[in-house]
Amino acid sequence: MQEVVIKTDKLTKRFGDFIATNEITFEVYAGEIFGFLGANGAGKTTAMRMLCGLSKPSSGQATIAGYDIYKETESIKKHIGYMSQKFSLYEDLTVMENIRFFGGIYGLTNKQIKEKIKNLAEKLGLQDQMRKLVGSLPLGWKQKLAFSVAVIHEPRIVFLDEPTGGVDPVTRRQFWDLIYEAADNGITVFVTTHYMDEAEYCNRISMMVDGVIKALDTPANLKAHYGAASIDEVFFELARGAKRSAD
Amino acid sequence: MQDVVLNQITKTYNKGAVRAVDEVSFSVDKGELFGLIGPDGAGKTSIFRMLTTLLLADSGMATVNGLDVVKDYKQIRSRVGYMPGKFSLYQDLSVEENLSFFATLFNTSIAENYDLIKPIYVQIEPFKNRRAGKLSGGMKQKLALCCALIHRPNVLFLDEPTTGVDAVSRKEFWEMLAGLKQQGITILVSTPYMDEATLCERIALIQSGKILSIDRPEAIINQYPETLYAIKAAHMSKLLHDLRSNPQVKSCFAFGEYHHVSFQRSDTNQEVQLLKYLQELQHVGLEIKQIQASIEDCFIRLMNKEHAGSRH
Secondary structure, eight states: OOOOOEEEEEEEEETTTTEHHHEEEEEEEEEEEEEEOOOOOOSSSHHHHHHHTTTTOOOOEEEEEEEETTOOOHHHHEEEEEEEESSSSSSTTTTHHHHHHHHHHTTTOOHHHHHHHHHHHHHOOOOOGTSSSSGGGGGHHHHHHHHHHTTTOOSSSEEETTTTOOOOHHHHHHHHHHHHHHHTTOEEEEESSSSSHHHHSSSSSEEETTTTEEEEHHHHHHHHTTTTTSSSHHHHHHTTTTOOOOO | OOOEEEEEEEEEEETTTTEEEEEEEEETTTTTTEEEEEOSSSHHHEEEEEEEESSOSEEEEETTTOOOOOHHHHHHHEEEEEEEEESSSSSTTTTHHHHHHHHHHTTOOOTTTTHHHHHHHTTTGGGTTTTTGGSSSHHHHHHHHHHTTOOOSEEEEEESTTTOOOHHHHHHHHHHHHHHHTTEEEEEEEEGGGGGGGGEEEEEEEETTTTEEEOOHHHHHHHHOOEEEEEEEEEEHHHHHHTTTTEEEEEEEETEEOOOOOSSSTTTTTHHHHHHHHTTTTOOOEEEEEEEEOOHHHHHHHHHHHHHHHHH
């Protein structure tokens, strides 16, 4: 039996009459790369905010890394990492300052931070850039650095919200190398993307439409089930009937 | 006739430290749907801003609709439509107010050009009293396109209209562009999504301010010089690693369900040898097939070539 790190049971979020996330039930296993797909407005961001302990559900249950989503949000935050395309690092701090800052926030000791700085500089080839402002780095480097910072405290789960938007095709692949490496080290990866080829890199994917999880399986099984040649086709099949298109 | 011409256009920032656009030349024919394909930071937005007369080039010259972007900037402004990458309409005005505001700016009215925007506008018309800031991403995009079209421009500039938009809405947007092309409007559109390249008549692949290639998408694909194979196995990340450490392999990268591989040598038994090598490494579920390159394959190859060249 695989260890479950995310478990939700009829998790729901209402905003007035609007049901953003409607009774979603699923499990994510330790060390898995889980793709969380859906059209704009399907309710992905709302669901992700609840899973990160940032938004209180209207009803339903969930545990993240074993912690309850209602009562133990602070413990959840300590055991997860988060990275989005929009906000990730402080542009007006240097590379080193960002690492030190986030390392400190996550409670790493000075000695651990020093080691992380050395390791990351080597791994990302950033030795000459450590004292440069993050704002001056090319987008691809920023995203790779942001990911490394999001897992600096070796969390159980890392949530990635469209991490590769607008990134060039070579860097996009290097970014996925980092994701694979994290997964190999036992970190569970929960990722959203609009690139359908990236959905193929996931162990399992879910597809959300109008607040509901319409499908959840391995990419191969989904394609077989819908008689589709690509995940793109599966997505069209499921999302075409969507009524909502809110952001 | 050419509706957009760039001749050796260069734009630098930070006193020359950043070469955002580096001697770029290309032209767009009248009525053509031309795509500028490249990642963030490639220089796409700078090019758009120079062509729409919002930014001055350091050097080089450019014309739009036969007019010089520096000398004739006033005339150009009334003849082009521009949809910036960042949503730039008035969030606190309603859908209809935004549209009539832009119509008024150009001395026209919604009624006068309704036929042009109709296929797009009908989709958001039910929400015409809603504030623009309260619209969904897909609806904002449609409103922005209507506002860029309301004065019936000759040339339409669309800067990353589909970024961050889901695959279904992206497809709908390209269908709208095909409709506008039928109306004879010249369209220059940029996108970071390589799969959208094939929807353009001609494309320029751009990276770090430099054009890598300009042609019809099919022609760029046909110019791909190597035989390309798609390969998969049960354990894909181990496969990638093993392929990269095989001396037979020239290049190898992940590509959705498969990895794409090209060989150092072109003789026919390369595939067979490779499969044998992988079987010895205990790979199961192996499948290999020859494939046609996609625009993304071409882009990766050109990027790596450019990168290797700049080191010498």
